[in-house]
Amino acid sequence: MLRIIDSYYVKSAVEPADYPASAYPEFAFSGRSNVGKSTLINLLTNHHGLAKTSGTPGKTRLLNFFLTRYKIDDIEETGFVQLTDLPGYGFAEVSQKEQERWRRMVNKYFEQRSQLRSLFVLVDIRHAADKKDIQMLEMLRTRNVDHCVVATKADKIPKTKHKKVLAELAKGLGLRDEPIYPVSALKNTGITQLTDFLQSRL
Numbered sequence: 001m002l003r004i005i006d007s008y009y010v011k012s013a014v015e016p017a018d019y020p021a022s023a024y025p026e027f028a029f030s031g032r033s034n035v036g037k038s039t040l041i042n043l044l045t046n047h048h049g050l051a052k053t054s055g056t057p058g059k060t061r062l063l064n065f066f067l068t069r070y071k072i073d074d075i076e077e078t079g080f081v082q083l084t085d086l087p088g089y090g091f092a093e094v095s096q097k098e099q100e101r102w103r104r105m106v107n108k109y110f111e112q113r114s115q116l117r118s119l120f121v122l123v124d125i126r127h128a129a130d131k132k133d134i135q136m137l138e139m140l141r142t143r144n145v146d147h148c149v150v151a152t153k154a155d156k157i158p159k160t161k162h163k164k165v166l167a168e169l170a171k172g173l174g175l176r177d178e179p180i181y182p183v184s185a186l187k188n189t190g191i192t193q194l195t196d197f198l199q200s201r202l
């Protein structure tokens, strides 16, 4: 089992020239603003306050890079991975120009970040598949970026409904063989599936 034992914020950037130069395997997180991205990064790293969380959506407009050290317990192995918090998408009040800027920034990141191993696409378990998420998944398939879907805030619906809701979400999102994992940061459930997934992509 992989655990992140150390983590820190490296820098924020927009242009590839400003990305951290290190070539460690990298995993990125994306999703609509307020879906629970920062909360999930904090939970995965066991570092509260690493990624800023807030109830006020749409604050982050940059790529935020974090460096972490992991340990795989059973084989006593340690190593480094980078985590990238992509800016949230999907706010109505964001101007056309802002959306275009976002699209360019994220496209460049997918094109140029060669150590990117996989992307966690976060969706709120309570909401039906959304156009922006479908577009993101299409972009990832087109660009051959490995990814999985994380259904956040799983504590908001009864456990007995998870299977049905996840199947509906998978269908609505048009998932093919991409995995979808329910997580709750509130109840600290589902995290092992994500660290197992991460480990499988190292």
Ligand SMILES: Nc1nc2c(ncn2[C@@H]2O[C@H](COP(=O)(O)OP(=O)(O)O)[C@@H](O)[C@H]2O)c(=O)[nH]1
Binding pocket: 031, 032, 033, 034, 035, 036, 037, 038, 039, 040, 052, 053, 054, 055, 057, 058, 088, 152, 153, 154, 155, 156, 183, 184, 185, 186, 187
């Ligand atoms: N109930 C519940 N609330 C969550 C969970 N994850 C995040 N939240 C809340 O959702 C809000 C947005 O979270 P944040 O991580 O800042 O979202 P981001 O904009 O995607 O980075 C915050 O009020 C969090 O406390 C979860 O698993 N369960």
Ligand SMILES: [Mg+2]
Binding pocket: 037, 038, 039, 051, 052, 053, 054, 060
């Ligand atoms: Mg955030």
